Amino acid sequence: MNWLLVALGGSVGALCRYGVDKAIAFILGTTVLGTFVVNVTGSLILGILVGTAALKSNLPPNYSLFLTVGFCGSFTTFSTITVASVRIIEEGDYFRAMLNVGGSILIGLLAAFAGLWIGRNAF
Numbered sequence: 001m002n003w004l005l006v007a008l009g010g011s012v013g014a015l016c017r018y019g020v021d022k023a024i025a026f027i028l029g030t031t032v033l034g035t036f037v038v039n040v041t042g043s044l045i046l047g048i049l050v051g052t053a054a055l056k057s058n059l060p061p062n063y064s065l066f067l068t069v070g071f072c073g074s075f076t077t078f079s080t081i082t083v084a085s086v087r088i089i090e091e092g093d094y095f096r097a098m099l100n101v102g103g104s105i106l107i108g109l110l111a112a113f114a115g116l117w118i119g120r121n122a123f
Contacts, residue, residue: 006066006069009065009066009069009071009074010073011074012074013070013075014075020037020038031084032088035080036107038075039081039104039108041075042075042076045072045115046072046112047112047113047114048119049115050068050115050119051118051119052120082101
């Protein structure tokens, strides 16, 4: 059953990731920002889920697998950041590539800290 929950969560996460990426590309014309938004949002969501589950949640562990490993694991992605950054470097825009990598890590960490705080204190 756990495998099925992870697979289902992964499917939902992948579809949400694709949708957010396409929506941002449609609005702003770039998918790099879509990846950035997805990863920061995913860090926040995962932080909230982990913070809530660690302290107060009565959610069964298999549902946590659906949300954390399945959904968040599929919704966010490190490989897309690295490939997008390499493509930006190949275009010669080193500053934008470093901004993509550094910003994703720094703001992702801040979002994870915020999510853990929210999960531990707000619910």
